[in-house]
Amino acid sequence: MILYPAIDILDGRCVRMTAGDFATAEEVAPDPLTAAKRLVADGAEWLHIVDLNGARTGRPENLAHIRAIANRFTVRIQAGGGIRDFDTAEAFAEAGVSRIVVGTAAVRDPELIGRLVDRHADGMAVSVDTRNGFVAASGWTETTHVKASQLVQDLAVAGVPTIVYTNVSIDGTLQGVDLRGLEETARAFGGDVVYSGGIGSLDDIRGIARLRHRGVRGAIVGRAIYTGRFTLREALDAAGDRAASER
DSSP: EEEEEEEETTTEEEEEEOOOOOOEEEEEEESSSHHHHHHHHHHEEEEEEEHHHHHHHHSSOHHHHHHHHHHOOOOOOEEEESSSSSHHHHHHHHHTTTTTEEEEEHHHHHHHHHHHHHGGGEEEEEEEEEOOOEEOOOOOOOOEEEEEEHHHHHHHHHHOEEEEEHHHHGSOOOOOOHHHHHHHHHHHOSSSEESSSOOOOOHHHHHHGGGGGEEEEEEEEEEEEEEEEOOOHHHHHHHHHHHHHOO
16 A cells, blocks of 8 residues: 655645644644655655645645655655646646646536546546535535535546545544545545545554555555654555555
8 A cells, every 4th residue: 555645735834734724734844845855765655745725726836846846856746736727737747746636626627537537547636525425625615515425426437547535524633544434435436545534543554554455545644744643664564564465
């Protein structure tokens, strides 16, 4: 199972938030490049980067930071935040992003999802962010009337290769993971699923990895590493040991 350490960028700062609330944003590293340097040194092969400004407004403001990380390190980058049209998706790809992640556009512009599937194939994913069973959008500041279960089925039909499943209510809380929601989502989707939200222990990571047979291929971890709950190396071992035992 692939572990994706997270770098969330707000106004050029590397921050973490609780339950998607921008008012809770706290700085966890001097800057995104410094955060990336530490994570790569600790063994990261992928980074999950979100332009929080872009996610909230639909206008990415931190592509320069993403580009700087891509130019400095050989690590692969999965990134999103404000990708609401084709040109913005291309800008992320040109900045060195290996997998672009689309969120709000999956609800607002299904046609764009089809174009991106055709254009980027395995180099794109859709973030399914849920709050009480419904899709959250616009940087999680809005809860739509779209059921997450319906969106997942629609994305499968559209040929989306990968989704990122997040239970917004527990994201950043360290309180544990939504394994039930993850398993139900993975079963409904049928493709590759990356999990995010609530990871607070190595056992959480092991629990996610046990769903590998359901198509769960990765997990995003942020606050637990930044606050010292465990190291990235320990997390990579937890994810890798389980994956190795299942092969």
